[in-house]
Amino acid sequence: MRPTEKSVTCVGYLSVIEEEIGQVGGLLMLNVQARPVEFHCTAPVKPSRAQEVLYGVTLQAYVTEQIAATLIAKTKLSPSFFVTDSHEVWLSQTESSIPTIFVPSTGSVSDAERIRAYGSSRTSGVGFDISGVEAFVANDRVADKSLVTDFWSEYGQGLEFCEPFERIREALAEAHGNQGGKKRVA
Amino acid sequence: MRRGPKVDCESADLTVADPVCVSISVKDSVAKLIKVTSCEFANVLQKKASVPPKEKSPDAGDSDDSANAEPNKPAKSPRKKMPATRIRPPGDTVRLEDRLFYLLQPPLETWLGNESLDFAFEPFPYQYAGVAFLYPRYAAILADEMGLGKTMQAITSIRLLLRTGEVNKVLLICPKPLLTNWRREFELWAPEIPVAIIEGAADKRRWQWGLDSVPVKIANYELMVRDQDILVDGASKFDLVVLDEAQRIKNSSGATSQVVRAIERKRSWALTGTPVENSADDLYGIFEFLAPGYLNTTMTPRSMGKAACDYILRRTKDLVLEDLPPKMFCDPMLNLTAPQQEAYDLAESQGVIRLTEMGDAATIQHVFELVLRLKQICNFDHATGASAKFDRLSADLEEVAASGKKAIVFSQWVNTLQDLSRRLKKDGHSPLEYHGKVPSSRRDDILDRFKNDPDCNVILMSYGAGSVGLNLQFASYVFLFDRWWNPAVEDQAINRAHRIGAVGPVTVTRFIMAGTIEERIDEVLQGKRELFEMMLAHAHGTEAPKSGLSESEIFGLFSLRTPRRNAA
Numbered sequence: 001m002r003p004t005e006k007s008v009t010c011v012g013y014l015s016v017i018e019e020e021i022g023q024v025g026g027l028l029m030l031n032v033q034a035r036p037v038e039f040h041c042t043a044p045v046k047p048s049r050a051q052e053v054l055y056g057v058t059l060q061a062y063v064t065e066q067i068a069a070t071l072i073a074k075t076k077l078s079p080s081f082f083v084t085d086s087h088e089v090w091l092s093q094t095e096s097s098i099p100t101i102f103v104p105s106t107g108s109v110s111d112a113e114r115i116r117a118y119g120s121s122r123t124s125g126v127g128f129d130i131s132g133v134e135a136f137v138a139n140d141r142v143a144d145k146s147l148v149t150d151f152w153s154e155y156g157q158g159l160e161f162c163e164p165f166e167r168i169r170e171a172l173a174e175a176h177g178n179q180g181g182k183k184r185v186a
Numbered sequence: 187m188r189r190g191p192k193v194d195c196e197s198a199d200l201t202v203a204d205p206v207c208v209s210i211s212v213k214d215s216v217a218k219l220i221k222v223t224s225c226e227f228a229n230v231l232q233k234k235a236s237v238p239p240k241e242k243s244p245d246a247g248d249s250d251d252s253a254n255a256e257p258n259k260p261a262k263s264p265r266k267k268m269p270a271t272r273i274r275p276p277g278d279t280v281r282l283e284d285r286l287f288y289l290l291q292p293p294l295e296t297w298l299g300n301e302s303l304d305f306a307f308e309p310f311p312y313q314y315a316g317v318a319f320l321y322p323r324y325a326a327i328l329a330d331e332m333g334l335g336k337t338m339q340a341i342t343s344i345r346l347l348l349r350t351g352e353v354n355k356v357l358l359i360c361p362k363p364l365l366t367n368w369r370r371e372f373e374l375w376a377p378e379i380p381v382a383i384i385e386g387a388a389d390k391r392r393w394q395w396g397l398d399s400v401p402v403k404i405a406n407y408e409l410m411v412r413d414q415d416i417l418v419d420g421a422s423k424f425d426l427v428v429l430d431e432a433q434r435i436k437n438s439s440g441a442t443s444q445v446v447r448a449i450e451r452k453r454s455w456a457l458t459g460t461p462v463e464n465s466a467d468d469l470y471g472i473f474e475f476l477a478p479g480y481l482n483t484t485m486t487p488r489s490m491g492k493a494a495c496d497y498i499l500r501r502t503k504d505l506v507l508e509d510l511p512p513k514m515f516c517d518p519m520l521n522l523t524a525p526q527q528e529a530y531d532l533a534e535s536q537g538v539i540r541l542t543e544m545g546d547a548a549t550i551q552h553v554f555e556l557v558l559r560l561k562q563i564c565n566f567d568h569a570t571g572a573s574a575k576f577d578r579l580s581a582d583l584e585e586v587a588a589s590g591k592k593a594i595v596f597s598q599w600v601n602t603l604q605d606l607s608r609r610l611k612k613d614g615h616s617p618l619e620y621h622g623k624v625p626s627s628r629r630d631d632i633l634d635r636f637k638n639d640p641d642c643n644v645i646l647m648s649y650g651a652g653s654v655g656l657n658l659q660f661a662s663y664v665f666l667f668d669r670w671w672n673p674a675v676e677d678q679a680i681n682r683a684h685r686i687g688a689v690g691p692v693t694v695t696r697f698i699m700a701g702t703i704e705e706r707i708d709e710v711l712q713g714k715r716e717l718f719e720m721m722l723a724h725a726h727g728t729e730a731p732k733s734g735l736s737e738s739e740i741f742g743l744f745s746l747r748t749p750r751r752n753a754a
Contacts, residue, residue, distance in 0.1 A: 033300035036290040
């Protein structure tokens with residue numbers, strides 16, 4: 001019997017990227033064979049000059065939260081957990097019912113260092129290794145760690161944990177007609 | 187009286203408007219069950235659980251260990267980079283949804299591994315790239331050089347399309363001698379896929395064409411014309427039609443080409459190592475099957491090549507197989523024996539005199555007859571049986587046999603092969619024959635014996651029967667007893683041995699009789715081969731190579747001018 005949509009075991013990969021035309025986000029839902037079952041992406045969000053001035057340093061986080069919330073609201077499937085390479089997305093989802101783990105993008109140690117440096121604050125996290133990748137769960141959601149690692153040991157053998165982000169980036173570039181000039185939003 | 191200051195307030199909406207979200211409905215990733223009872227096409231979503239757990243790599247995360255790790259101090263291990271061959275959308279895929287469908291797929295290695303699609307041998311990276319090229323395309327030419335595994339790449343792509351439910355009915359058309367080879371390759375690379383070879387009497391074939399339970403049908407080109415009533419009646423629809431050795435339909439006005447093009451289908455693939463054998467029109471002929479009207483004969487070769495480039499994938503061994511053993515050429519220039527020389531001189535002088543006397547009435551056919559006669563004398567003098575080539579071949583084969591190696595001898599004539607067989611038997615060899623007079627039913631046994639019988643060191647093959655599709659990489663020596671007109675056909679023959687799986691160097695001996703028609707033909711063909719290689723090295727866009735000999739070149743072999751033709 002074919003499984004219903006809700007019963008499909010899947011994982012959501014969520015990324016927000018800053019491009020010249022604004023911030024764009026993509027959410028890719030993968031089944032246990034790493035094949036896509038859902039993809040949503042946003043149109044570019046570019047705040048006005050007034051918003052930039054008045055929101056100051058919090059603007060980017062705010063826009064990222066809005067993008068993440070919009071994308072998650074669109075999903076038809078309920079993933080076992082979300083993976084994001086955006087620190088802001090991770091912070092905005094720490095109280096969600098669905099576990100969200102944060103994977104600093106390759107070469108970006110600053111996020112990881114920042115999480116450790118926050119100590120016991122809300123933004124601190126517990127790091128763990130998954131498939132050779134440094135990942136974090138929120139400090140007050142340590143139980144999520146075993147959920148993720150158990151899931152990955154059952155389904156993820158031989159897969160590269162962060163590879164789906166590459167797909168999201170390519171898809172966003174394709175959707176917005178831009179093959180370069182983008183950077184991940186921290 | 188006091189008046190308070192007047193304060194005007196302007197409100198600015200600082201909330202960011204909800205981002206506009208574009209949802210892409212990714213095509214159903216649940217494999218549709220193929221209606222084949224003997225196939226095990228399970229639901230991919232459920233299948234993972236039944237896959238035995240793979241051995242954990244030392245780099246893999248371990249939940250128990252990480253749970254006990256010091257808080258905030260994740261165990262750092264190097265991120266392992268896996269090979270990743272990504273599927274790219276073809277240039278003619280217009281809809282964003284379709285382009286994203288391909289971009290969002292996992293790397294091919296991951297995908298195939300998760301689908302439990304095991305391989306007899308681990309494919310080379312360029313073969314993964316070939317599958318990634320074919321899989322998304324509705325029109326494609328895989329034009330890899332011979333020996334790079336076009337068959338395997340096509341079968342794996344078909345396997346993937348069948349597994350994902352994107353195709354259910356596949357027709358593969360190939361030259362008749364390759365039918366059983368394709369069946370063997372399917373058994374090797376896709377053992378779970380039922381395959382039917384269409385053959386036998388008309389009633390049986392009609393029944394076979396109607397078999398819905400077999401997803402892959404294999405038929406030969408000759409059958410297309412005979413069964414055209416069945417194939418083009420509208421009832422026979424295929425999701426994919428694959429043409430092996432697709433240069434067979436380069437003549438778009440030929441009956442075979444017309445029938446093949448009339449078959450109703452969704453996807454069209456062509457496999458050929460020589461998409462351009464003689465002129466740019468060859469490519470046009472193949473494209474009339476792939477995408478009718480996309481190319482036209484008024485286009486320059488440059489514009490034709492540019493337009494076709496997204497549809498063609500061509501790799502050469504030099505480019506992708508760094509580990510392939512070398513191919514060494516040995517072109518001994520032999521002298522005719524005295525009886526051969528006498529017969530040759532007589533035949534040539536008489537022939538040239540006759541052609542000269544014919545004047546403008548001489549046709550290319552008359553010249554061909556003379557060329558063939560002279561080439562036969564270069565092989566043997568039939569009056570005395572003298573043959574300088576055979577003497578050399580016999581000596582070389584002694585060494586081959588003594589070293590326990592195996593050799594393939596090619597000739598364009600069955601009579602020559604039979605003559606060679608008789609002579610080699612007298613010399614104590616046990617030669618096998620593989621040519622047009624050997625029934626198809628016996629051919630597999632002959633190849634098996636050549637491979638496995640240590641006493642069979644030599645197989646005698648005709649260019650027609652043995653030059654394409656056969657895997658004889660266990661042979662270390664190839665002898666071209668006489669030369670073919672077209673370098674591409676010679677290359678096909680040589681590459682039966684010099685292909686993936688060859689464990690040692692392959693020595694190719696091309697016999698040429700000095701001062702004869704063979705030397706003159708060799709000079710012309712060598713020039714064309716160099717031109718062909720140069721043009722392929724520069725990809726598309728230059729004038730297409732002419733591999734065979736033109737009319738003026740054939741007359742020029744005897745220093746004759748090409749006759750003037752009156753317009754009809």
